[in-house]
Amino acid sequence: KAGVTQTPRYLIKTRGQQVTLSCSPISGHRSVSWYQQTPGQGLQFLFEYFSETQRNKGNFPGRFSGRQFSNSRSEMNVSTLELGDSALYLCASSLEGNTDTQYFGPGTRLTVL
Amino acid sequence: GNSVTQMEGPVTLSEEAFLTINCTYTATGYPSLFWYVQYPGEGLQLLLKATKADDKGSNKGFEATYRKETTSFHLEKGSVQVSDSAVYFCALREGGTSYGKLTFGQGTILTVHP
Numbered sequence: 001k002a003g004v005t006q007t008p009r010y011l012i013k014t015r016g017q018q019v020t021l022s023c024s025p026i027s028g029h030r031s032v033s034w035y036q037q038t039p040g041q042g043l044q045f046l047f048e049y050f051s052e053t054q055r056n057k058g059n060f061p062g063r064f065s066g067r068q069f070s071n072s073r074s075e076m077n078v079s080t081l082e083l084g085d086s087a088l089y090l091c092a093s094s095l096e097g098n099t100d101t102q103y104f105g106p107g108t109r110l111t112v113l
Numbered sequence: 114g115n116s117v118t119q120m121e122g123p124v125t126l127s128e129e130a131f132l133t134i135n136c137t138y139t140a141t142g143y144p145s146l147f148w149y150v151q152y153p154g155e156g157l158q159l160l161l162k163a164t165k166a167d168d169k170g171s172n173k174g175f176e177a178t179y180r181k182e183t184t185s186f187h188l189e190k191g192s193v194q195v196s197d198s199a200v201y202f203c204a205l206r207e208g209g210t211s212y213g214k215l216t217f218g219q220g221t222i223l224t225v226h227p
Contacts, residue, residue, distance in 0.1 A: 099213035
């Protein structure tokens with residue numbers, strides 16, 4: 001069974017631009033979560049989606065948004081990029097009813113210049 | 114709110130040495146506890162987990178016991194290998210209306226020399 005895939009793997013943007021990252025969960029997984037990883041702040045929860053609904057959200061500004069499609073694939077969008085948004089963005093998927101076992105993708109490395 | 118505190122790194126050991134990485138947590142309920150490992154250039158992999166007090170999680174020679182009385186979940190391995198070099202994260206999931214949200218510690222870099 002294929003693992004969690006994230007595209008693109010690397011991305012370079014400039015301040016003020018917007019970016020969309022994609023996450024395809026493991027087949028059959030309906031829950032997708034997103035995390036931001038930076039050297040200074042570590043791993044921080046962004047949001048979680050299940051059945052196309054956001055059911056939990058972390059403490060990030062409104063510039064960070066996401067959505068989930070009917071096939072469980074998820075996207076996150078960051079508008080008006082700032083230098084501090086440079087990070088590794090990780091998504092994780094799990095089966096509903098077993099969120100104790102989450103599978104992470106390799107991440108998208110975003111660099112904002 | 115919930116929080117996880119790990120021992121500061123980096124930790125440098127010789128091959129076959131004993132490993133301990135300390136982890137303590139603060140949570141309002143009865144969380145599930147996890148250790149994740151991240152190898153260079155990769156995402157996180159679940160190493161082991163424990164879902165209730167006194168449970169012991171184990172995998173690949175690593176062990177951790179859920180200690181509610183000391184709110185701890187220390188990671189141990191009796192004999193480390195060079196291939197264990199990675200970053201280790203302790204995490205908790207409170208469940209309930211937090212659903213799948215994980216709260217992570219800051220990570221501990223482990224380097225094992227031959």
